[in-house]
Amino acid sequence: GAVVSQHPSWVICKSGTSVKIECRSLDFQATTMFWYRQFPKQSLMLMATSNEGSKATYEQGVEKDKFLINHASLTLSTLTVTSAHPEDSSFYICTGVSNYGYTFGSGTRLTVV
Amino acid sequence: AQSVAQPEDQVNVAEGNPLTVKCTYSVSGNPYLFWYVQYPNRGLQFLLKYITGDNLVKGSYGFEAEFNKSQTSFHLKKPSALVSDSALYFCAVRDMRSQGNLIFGKGTKLSVKP
Secondary structure: OOEEEEEEOOOEOOOOOOOEEEEEOEEEEEEEEEEEEEOOOOOEEEEEEEOOOOOEEEEEOOOOEEEEEEEEEEEEEEEEEOOOOHHEEEEEEEEEEEEEEEEEEOEEEEOOO | EEEEOOOEEEEEEEEOEEEEOEEEHHHHOOEEEEEEEOOOOOOEEEEEOOOOOEEEEEHHOOOEEEEOOOOOOEEEEOOOOOHHOEEEEEEEEOOOOOOEEEEEOOOOOOEEOO
8 A cells, every 4th residue: 555654753853943844655656745733632734735846735824934845756745844933843744645545644743842 | 614523522432342433524515534543643544434335334443434424424333342442533524625635523532441
């Protein structure tokens, strides 16, 4: 089946720094990648839709200048949290769409201190 | 608006007993419905989906779900629960209006006691 490799699994960073999260589709081409955010004990909320070779589509209320999404190839999508603050601490998950359906990355636990 | 509701925050069952995790949906048109399981600090694992066909869908790890159009429900079931089934379960529906992202319910924590 399809696999999405997401790195890092967890990261701790200082306020004001930037963090990049990578999602790679290992055995399929993901023309579309969805990025979700999950707060503790809450559901997954769609942040943005990433399309290869074009600008990402952000959901209402998500700051596009803060959460930079790049989908430069069919197998790699990245989410960069810029100038991170403690309120950005969360669990971030990507999912790629393939013939197998929706394939989720393992998630990234971001803690901003 | 398209949405998914999981009315129970937590479900507690004894090992060996049947379990049900409830889900109702609200979409326009025919729904594409999914169930996922999440273990702590992990991504989501696919359990099963309903696109079309038989209303009773069988999935991974002995789980099944029944699509009920009249009640707009898609409850997850398992005849005999295992302690290892303890996890967070999400029901989801495909958003037909956009690029096909999933809309998730709030999740239900399943606790299976020995």
